Amino acid sequence: MKKNLLRFVLLVGLLAGINWLASTFFFRLDLTEDKRYSISDATKQLLNELDKDVTINVYLTGEFPAGFERLESATLETLEEFKTYSNGHLFINYSDPTEATSEEQRQKQYLNLVDRGLTPTNVFANENGKRTEKIIFPGAIVQADTLSVPVQLLKGNKASTPEEQLNQSYEGVEFEMASAIRLLASPQRKKVGFIVSHTKISPARLSDLLASVQQHYDVFLDMNNPESYDGLDALLVMKPDSAFSEDEKFKLDQYVTGGGKAIFFVDGARVDSVSLEGNYAQPLDLNLNDLFFRWGARVNTNLVKDLNCAEILLNVGNVGDKPEIRPMPWRFFPLLNNFGRHSVTRNINAVYTRFLSTIDTVGGNPNIKKTPLLMTSAYTQTVNAPALVGYNEARRQPEPSQYNGGVEIAGILLEGTFTSLFQNRILPNDPRFKKFRSQGSAGKVIICSDGDLVVNDFDYKRNAPLPLGYDRVTKQTFGNKDFIMNALDYMTDANGLITARSKEIQIRALDKIRIQENRKLWQSINLLIPLLLIGVFGSLRYFLRIRKFG
Numbered sequence: 256m257k258k259n260l261l262r263f264v265l266l267v268g269l270l271a272g273i274n275w276l277a278s279t280f281f282f283r284l285d286l287t288e289d290k291r292y293s294i295s296d297a298t299k300q301l302l303n304e305l306d307k308d309v310t311i312n313v314y315l316t317g318e319f320p321a322g323f324e325r326l327e328s329a330t331l332e333t334l335e336e337f338k339t340y341s342n343g344h345l346f347i348n349y350s351d352p353t354e355a356t357s358e359e360q361r362q363k364q365y366l367n368l369v370d371r372g373l374t375p376t377n378v379f380a381n382e383n384g385k386r387t388e389k390i391i392f393p394g395a396i397v398q399a400d401t402l403s404v405p406v407q408l409l410k411g412n413k414a415s416t417p418e419e420q421l422n423q424s425y426e427g428v429e430f431e432m433a434s435a436i437r438l439l440a441s442p443q444r445k446k447v448g449f450i451v452s453h454t455k456i457s458p459a460r461l462s463d464l465l466a467s468v469q470q471h472y473d474v475f476l477d478m479n480n481p482e483s484y485d486g487l488d489a490l491l492v493m494k495p496d497s498a499f500s501e502d503e504k505f506k507l508d509q510y511v512t513g514g515g516k517a518i519f520f521v522d523g524a525r526v527d528s529v530s531l532e533g534n535y536a537q538p539l540d541l542n543l544n545d546l547f548f549r550w551g552a553r554v555n556t557n558l559v560k561d562l563n564c565a566e567i568l569l570n571v572g573n574v575g576d577k578p579e580i581r582p583m584p585w586r587f588f589p590l591l592n593n594f595g596r597h598s599v600t601r602n603i604n605a606v607y608t609r610f611l612s613t614i615d616t617v618g619g620n621p622n623i624k625k626t627p628l629l630m631t632s633a634y635t636q637t638v639n640a641p642a643l644v645g646y647n648e649a650r651r652q653p654e655p656s657q658y659n660g661g662v663e664i665a666g667i668l669l670e671g672t673f674t675s676l677f678q679n680r681i682l683p684n685d686p687r688f689k690k691f692r693s694q695g696s697a698g699k700v701i702i703c704s705d706g707d708l709v710v711n712d713f714d715y716k717r718n719a720p721l722p723l724g725y726d727r728v729t730k731q732t733f734g735n736k737d738f739i740m741n742a743l744d745y746m747t748d749a750n751g752l753i754t755a756r757s758k759e760i761q762i763r764a765l766d767k768i769r770i771q772e773n774r775k776l777w778q779s780i781n782l783l784i785p786l787l788l789i790g791v792f793g794s795l796r797y798f799l800r801i802r803k804f805g
Contacts, residue, residue: 297755298340298433298752302342307344307400309397309398310345310397311334311398312350314392314393315393317351323378325421326409326424329425331349334347334432352368373394373396376391395408400439404435410424411423426756430752430756434744437752447475448475449491450492450493451477451493454496456710460712463723471743472488472489472747482506483506483510488516490507490518491518494521494709499542501542509690513696516698516699516700517700518701519543519703520708521703522539522707524537524539524558524610524640526644529645531647535640535642535644536640536641536642547702551616554612554702554704555639559587559612559631559635559660560587560589560638561632562586562658564585564588564590565589567582567588568581569649585649586653587610589608589632589635590605591629593630597668600738604734606734608665610705610707613663614663614665620674624669629666630662630665630666631662634655635663636657666702666703672698673695675691701746709735711723712725724736
């Protein structure tokens with residue numbers, strides 16, 4: 256009796272000691288090969304520093320096909336991991352918007368979620384041999400105090416298969432959720448400047464990007480000719496079409512040399528107008544060539560024609576007395592679906608461009624790391640400006656053998672310690688000499704060779720801007736905005752939260768043909784093996800009891 260009591264006391268003490276150690280020394284082990292249950296150090300730091308309560312309302316719950324169930328599980332697992340590091344400041348609610356007492360109430364719930372920024376998705380499935388359709392909301396609303404942020408979980412490259420898109424969405428759950436929490440919890444907003452004084456593009460054609468950036472950053476437009484751009488966390492140069500002065504170029508040079516972050520959306524050739532027969536695109540000199548060259552890149556004065564391109568509506572003839580308008584591939588509008596391996600471009604949709612030029616890397620500065628971000632397909636042809644650009648070319652069937660230019664760079668990231676273009680050119684008696692930096696802190700520059708990448712279309716009937724990257728012909732929104740916002744995030748986020756986008760989950764798909772061929776075998780194994788194991792365990796236990804008490 257005393258022996259059993261001692262064992263019991265020791266067991267209780269051991270369990271209490273283990274619980275105390277677990278509460279004092281917290282750790283988790285992720286034994287998966289691709290670390291699918293781990294979150295980045297930047298996300299952990301963000302959650303540890305939460306000083307206000309944040310509530311996440313998840314609407315991706317219910318009965319779904321297998322792919323969406325996997326996304327639902329990934330969301331649940333990621334948020335449970337978030338709660339672990341949030342010091343009790345994170346609350347999670349799950350609700351199915353399809354559940355309602357009446358159809359009228361269900362429609363009200365749908366409209367409420369749409370008004371709050373979530374996009375519904377139609378899901379098709381086969382149930383008992385019947386094809387069914389269901390509306391789901393693969394998203395969440397993150398709320399703190401009176402502010403809320405919608406989070407769209409279903410993302411990815413539209414050119415991928417549905418299974419790959421769901422897997423890309425799976426990989427992006429941590430970044431999307433953490434970005435929304437950071438937006439609500441961060442007391443200080445980064446400062447982003449826009450240089451728009453050198454473009455003739457109307458403000459309405461830049462409004463979608465400006466509105467999106469204003470949600471996350473404090474925006475400054477040209478700032479009344481400042482002496483320098485110091486103090487800005489990032490600087491965007493928006494589709495300039497006139498040359499920069501030497502003084503303006505000096506300010507750009509000093510900003511980057513001092514550790515600034517700048518993104519340039521520039522054209523290599525000017526296309527003022529296009530006719531059926533064609534007009535000539537002219538070289539565009541922005542007086543930035545020597546600056547780019549010093550940084551290690553060159554924007555060429557040419558245009559790229561790519562077989563992977565967008566479409567335009569073209570009158571191809573008449574049917575009776577009415578013109579026949581058809582969508583035709585327009586090779587001067589390349590669709591960029593070839594990306595460098597970087598968190599900025601990972602899992603984004605194709606990027607829509609117009610009259611794209613090429614970028615070359617130059618120089619051998621070992622302090623500058625060069626990473627291509629946006630690239631064309633391998634089926635390209637370049638034409639040097641002045642180049643004839645006419646709509647009638649869309650009517651002609653392209654000769655594939657002529658599109659053998661290979662992959663061309665359209666966007667490049669330069670990062671490292673930059674050397675000033677004006678080194679040894681500023682004299683001691685120059686007023687700028689005292690603050691001159693010939694070489695400074697590590698900076699970052701992204702150069703994109705298409706200014707239209709930031710320009711949204713405009714609906715003149717409704718007098719409203721269209722989303723950035725929206726294509727009127729295909730009614731599809733491409734990944735222009737995601738690319739720019741990711742680039743800004745990478746430039747300004749010192750903690751590196753965007754590294755969460757680098758998570759890669761492998762798809763380990765089963766062989767569907769072999770499953771179908773050996774279906775009965777695997778069903779029998781799954782049914783009989785558990786019964787066999789239970790029988791063996793029962794028999795062994797019975798034998799041991801007979802041996803002990805018989």
